[in-house]
Amino acid sequence: MKASQTRGKTSQGRLEALDDFVAHAFEELVKGDARGGLLVDLGVGGNPWTTLEWADAMAEIPAAGAVVGVDHHEARIEHARRLAEGAVDMRVGDFDLPLRAGEAVALLRVMNVLRQYPPAEVADIHARLVGQVAVGGCVLEGTCSPDGEVMGVLQLRRTDDGHRREGLWLRTDFSKGFSPWLFRDRLPRDLRREARPGGRAWPLFGPWLEAWEQERAAGGTPVEVFARTARRLAEVIDGVSTDPWLLERGMLWWRPEGGVG
Numbered sequence: 001m002k003a004s005q006t007r008g009k010t011s012q013g014r015l016e017a018l019d020d021f022v023a024h025a026f027e028e029l030v031k032g033d034a035r036g037g038l039l040v041d042l043g044v045g046g047n048p049w050t051t052l053e054w055a056d057a058m059a060e061i062p063a064a065g066a067v068v069g070v071d072h073h074e075a076r077i078e079h080a081r082r083l084a085e086g087a088v089d090m091r092v093g094d095f096d097l098p099l100r101a102g103e104a105v106a107l108l109r110v111m112n113v114l115r116q117y118p119p120a121e122v123a124d125i126h127a128r129l130v131g132q133v134a135v136g137g138c139v140l141e142g143t144c145s146p147d148g149e150v151m152g153v154l155q156l157r158r159t160d161d162g163h164r165r166e167g168l169w170l171r172t173d174f175s176k177g178f179s180p181w182l183f184r185d186r187l188p189r190d191l192r193r194e195a196r197p198g199g200r201a202w203p204l205f206g207p208w209l210e211a212w213e214q215e216r217a218a219g220g221t222p223v224e225v226f227a228r229t230a231r232r233l234a235e236v237i238d239g240v241s242t243d244p245w246l247l248e249r250g251m252l253w254w255r256p257e258g259g260v261g
């Protein structure tokens with residue numbers, strides 16, 4: 001039985017686009033065959049829908065690692081266990097992940113959690129989190145709007161000697177049209193308010209806004225303008241993916257050589 005079949009009609013589904021992106025872009029990590037890694041969802045929430053949905057999505061991938069839900073709120077984990085009915089392992093824990101002997105983490109998802117924490121603490125939290133992921137594995141940390149129409153996720157890659165801020169993935173469902181400004185308030189915690197001249201996110205947003213001004217003048221639907229803008233952007237800064245699968249879905253994936261912000 002699918003983990004999310006136990007849910008009622010209140011499913012939010014707000015991270016489904018991220019589930020699709022993870023299946024598309026991180027299949028190797030999800031399979032974790034080399035690492036035998038878990039897929040940990042830190043911050044299950046008051047209702048665990050997004051964790052159960054992630055487990056369902058990953059179960060479609062042959063040999064995928066198991067999803068484990070973690071939250072420091074004990075009552076939420078008790079509630080999550082009741083709803084998961086054993087289909088997903090739900091554990092009480094915090095930034096020090098409740099791992100058992102022999103377990104390794106391939107992917108650690110941290111969505112809509114760090115927005116409650118002061119920006120000054122974020123670098124330490126990132127280092128602490130990514131330090132618990134297997135070398136080569138990733139932390140995906142970000143924020144989305146309540147229904148997931150707009151999302152921003154930072155990708156941190158564990159390396160032998162620390163981690164790299166490897167990529168930034170932004171996504172819109174176009175329900176609010178398209179402008180790079182849509183993402184300004186949905187950026188991962190330490191890039192929030194950084195989409196301004198001189199800010200950490202400006203190396204992306206500066207050229208993206210310029211490309212958008214040019215492409216929107218040429219007209220077309222928001223989807224067309226988004227895709228053309230991304231292709232134009234890829235000509236002027238490094239690391240912008242022009243994979244049609246991403247562009248058709250309103251996803252901009254930026255992996256600059258020198259890292260993000």
Ligand SMILES: C[S@@+](CC[C@H](N)C(=O)[O-])C[C@H]1O[C@@H](n2cnc3c(N)ncnc32)[C@H](O)[C@@H]1O
Pocket residue numbers: 014015042043044045046050070071072073076093094095110111112113116
């Ligand atoms: C807004 S919910 C996010 C739910 C889900 N990830 C989503 O995006 O739909 C945030 C959850 O993070 C949990 N949380 C916050 N800080 C945490 C920490 N240090 N360790 C574990 N859980 C934490 C809260 O208890 C809350 O349930």
